[in-house]
Each structure stands twice: as structure tokens, then as C-alpha cells.
Amino acid sequence: MNINATLFGEAIWFGVFIWITMKYVWPPLQKAMADRQKMIADGLAAGERAKHELELAGKRSADALRDAKAKSAEIVTAAEKRAAQMVEEAKQTAKVEADKVVAAAKAEIAQQVEHARAELRGRLADLAVAGAERILKREVDARAHAEMLAALKQEL
Amino acid sequence: MASGEALTTSGYIVHHLTNLSVGQGFWTFHLDSLIVSGLLGLFAFVGMAKLASRASVTNPGKMQTLVELIVSFVDQQAKDTYHGRSPLVTPLAITIFIWVFLMNAMDLIPVDFLPVLLGFAGVHYFKAVPTTDPNLTFAMSLTVFAIMLVMGVKVKGVGGFLHEVFTVPFGAKLAPLNLLFRIIEDVAKPISLSLRLFGNMYAGEMVFILIALMGIWQLPLALPWALFHILIITLQAFVFMMLTIVYLSMASESHG
Numbered sequence: 001m002n003i004n005a006t007l008f009g010e011a012i013w014f015g016v017f018i019w020i021t022m023k024y025v026w027p028p029l030q031k032a033m034a035d036r037q038k039m040i041a042d043g044l045a046a047g048e049r050a051k052h053e054l055e056l057a058g059k060r061s062a063d064a065l066r067d068a069k070a071k072s073a074e075i076v077t078a079a080e081k082r083a084a085q086m087v088e089e090a091k092q093t094a095k096v097e098a099d100k101v102v103a104a105a106k107a108e109i110a111q112q113v114e115h116a117r118a119e120l121r122g123r124l125a126d127l128a129v130a131g132a133e134r135i136l137k138r139e140v141d142a143r144a145h146a147e148m149l150a151a152l153k154q155e156l
Numbered sequence: 157m158a159s160g161e162a163l164t165t166s167g168y169i170v171h172h173l174t175n176l177s178v179g180q181g182f183w184t185f186h187l188d189s190l191i192v193s194g195l196l197g198l199f200a201f202v203g204m205a206k207l208a209s210r211a212s213v214t215n216p217g218k219m220q221t222l223v224e225l226i227v228s229f230v231d232q233q234a235k236d237t238y239h240g241r242s243p244l245v246t247p248l249a250i251t252i253f254i255w256v257f258l259m260n261a262m263d264l265i266p267v268d269f270l271p272v273l274l275g276f277a278g279v280h281y282f283k284a285v286p287t288t289d290p291n292l293t294f295a296m297s298l299t300v301f302a303i304m305l306v307m308g309v310k311v312k313g314v315g316g317f318l319h320e321v322f323t324v325p326f327g328a329k330l331a332p333l334n335l336l337f338r339i340i341e342d343v344a345k346p347i348s349l350s351l352r353l354f355g356n357m358y359a360g361e362m363v364f365i366l367i368a369l370m371g372i373w374q375l376p377l378a379l380p381w382a383l384f385h386i387l388i389i390t391l392q393a394f395v396f397m398m399l400t401i402v403y404l405s406m407a408s409e410s411h412g
Binding site for chain 1: 175177179181182183184185186189190193194197200201202204205208209211212213214216220223224227228231243244246247248250251255286289290291292294295296298299
């Protein structure tokens with residue numbers, strides 16, 4: 001065991017290696033490790049956040065679906081109502097129209113009946129006159145009895 | 157058994173424990189320690205620096221994962237023990253752990269392998285494990301000691317540092333005694349730090365050499381000792397690193 005100048009040489013080596021480690025090895029490695037740690041933590045946080053957001057989105061979509069269902073049901077109900085109403089209205093209109101037509105027809109029929117009756121009355125009077133003429137022949141003067149016949153026509 | 161002239165047991169051991177050196181007296185340089193420790197350190201730290209310069213955040217490769225694993229392990233130890241904030245403590249601990257580990261791991265190369273190989277190139281002495289050279293362990297522990305003193309002064313200020321030196325643990329009235337205690341305490345730190353590593357690795361190397369002397373019997377013995385030595389290698393690197401962190405945390409925290 002002899003101590004000699006090798007000691008200085010080794011001390012220089014040691015100093016050089018400490019310097020290299022302090023300057024070029026430790027800081028970049030430390031930075032890389034710290035960055036990686038941060039990245040992993042950030043990634044996990046982002047994953048957690050995304051999961052939460054997915055949950056929210058699921059909830060939102062379920063809400064939207066429920067809303068849409070409710071709305072569509074509402075629309076269907078309204079449409080049904082409206083259709084029933086329309087049918088009712090149509091029925092009403094048709095009834096009114098039909099009544100009108102029936103009334104018109106009835107009026108016409110009445111008119112025709114009146115007309116026919118008037119005609120019949122005329123014809124019957126003529127027929128009666130003709131019959132009477134035949135029966136009475138000369139004894140009956142049409143002009144002299146016209147007044148009486150007219151009164152008779154009125155009675156029929 | 158590299159050299160043919162002296163095949164005695166003690167000759168063999170001495171041969172294995174002699175450094176490749178140049179220079180005379182104090183100005184002797186152990187080339188093997190300097191070269192091996194330097195190459196290992198350059199390989200490890202320049203490699204790591206290169207890897208760190210293109211460290212990927214999202215897609216770390218296998219090497220990067222390995223380095224990050226070691227480095228974050230060391231950082232965790234440093235954070236658990238050293239409670240201040242210093243840009244030096246973790247890099248220092250990383251340097252110590254990796255460098256000492258690699259140098260200790262040279263012990264696992266069979267003891268005759270490198271000397272025989274280099275013997276062909278005309279190099280007759282080669283001690284492959286730099287941590288069995290007390291020059292290296294003392295260089296490291298004294299550097300740590302210097303950092304410790306500087307850190308103590310920096311954190312507490314010159315006044316606070318001197319105050320601590322003269323008043324802890326017995327109060328101002330026994331200042332000389334406190335100073336004596338402090339000196340003993342502080343001198344013991346680098347010595348124990350370096351001698352622990354040196355002693356463990358030197359003894360381990362010695363056992364390898366003794367096993368290599370047993371002829372055919374070295375075959376069943378070398379492997380278990382090498383396996384056991386893996387534990388010592390890692391443990392000694394860890395202990396050196398850990399004690400450094402502890403000393404630095406003691407230096408930057410008030411003793412009361």
C-alpha cells in the first residue's frame with residue numbers, strides 16, 4: 001500500500017466524471033423522467049375526464065331520446081285529434097249539405113206536387129165539364145155556368 | 157503464471173499485486189489503475205451522456221430504461237437521506253455508484269487473464285482492479301471530504317461552520333476539546349470510507365489469487381467465490397455511495 005501521485009490522477013478522473021454526470025447525464029434524464037411522469041398523469045386525468053364526459057353524453061342522449069319519444073307521442077296524439085276533428089267537421093258539412101239537398105228536393109217535390117195538383121185540378125174541371133156537357137148536352141151553357149165551375153175548381 | 161522465472165507462491169502473489177507504474181518515489185503513477193478506471197469511467201459516463209442527450213420521453217429504449225432504473229434508484233436513496241436541495245448530491249452519488257461498481261466488477265475477470273494477455277505485449281505487471289489501489293479509494297474519499305467541507309461552509313456560512321466546530325458537542329466552554337473531537341470525527345470519515353472499499357476489494361482479489369494457486373482445485377472454488385463476490389461488488393459500491401450521501405447530509409444539517 002503505497003500512496004503516490006496516482007491519487008491526483010484518480011482525483012482528476014473522479015472530478016471529470018462527476019462533472020459529466022452533473023452536466024450531461026443527470027439533468028436530461030431527470031427531465032425525461034419527470035416529463036414522462038407528467039405525461040402519464042395527464043393521460044390518466046384525460047382518460048378519467050373522457051370517461052366522465054362519455055357518461056354525461058350517454059345521459060344527454062338518453063334525455064334527448066326520451067324527449068323525442070314524448071314529443072312524437074304528443075304529435076301523434078295531436079294528429080289523431082285533428083283527424084277526428086276533421087272527420088267530425090266533414091261529417092257535419094256533409095250532413096248540412098245533405099240536409100240542404102234534401103230540403104231542396106223536398107221543396108221541389110212540393111212544388112211539383114202543387115204544380116201537378118194545379119194541373120190535375122184544371123184537367124179534372126175540364127173533364128167534369130166535358131162529362132157534364134155530354135150528360136146535359138145542349139142544356140148546359142158553358143159560358144153561363146163558367147162562374148159556378150170556377151167555384152167548383154177552387155173547391156177541389 | 158505469467159512470468160517463467162519465479163514460480164514460487166509468494167512470487168506469484170507479489171507479481172499479481174504489483175502495479176504497472178512509471179516514475180520514481182512519490183511521483184509514481186500507477187498506469188494500470190489510471191487507465192482501467194479512466195476507460196471504465198469514460199465508457200460509462202460518456203455513454204450515459206450520449207444516451208441522455210437523446211433520451212426519449214415517450215419511447216425509452218432498453219438501455220435508457222436500464223440507466224433510468226439505476227439513476228432513479230440512486231436518486232431515491234439520495235432524496236431519502238439528503239433533505240436539502242443540492243444539484244450536486246444526486247449526480248455525485250450516481251457517479252460513485254456506477255464507477256465503483258464497474259471498477260469492482262473488474263475483479264470478476266479471471267486473475268491471470270489480463271496479465272497473460274498483456275504479457276505477450278511486453279507488459280509484465282498489470283493490476284486490473286483499480287479499487288484495490290488505495291490511491292484511487294483515497295482520491296475518491298478525499299474528494300468527497302472536500303465537497304463535504306465546502307458544502308458545510310456554504311450551507312452554514314463560515315461563522316456557522318466554525319461555531320459548530322468549536323461548540324458541538326460540549327458547548328463553548330470546552331472549545332479545544334470540541335475541536336479535537338471534530339478533527340477526529342472528520343479525519344475518520346475519509347479514511348474509513350476509502351479503507352473499507354480498498355480492504356474489501358483487496359481481500360477479494362487476494363482470495364481469487366489464492367484460489368488460482370490451487371491448481372486443478374481452483375475450478376470448483378473460483379465460481380462460488382465469483383458469485384459471492386458479485387454481492388460484495390454491488391454492496392461496496394452501494395455503501396460508498398450511501399455513506400457519501402450521509403456525510404453530505406450531515407455536513408449540511410445543523411448538529412444542534
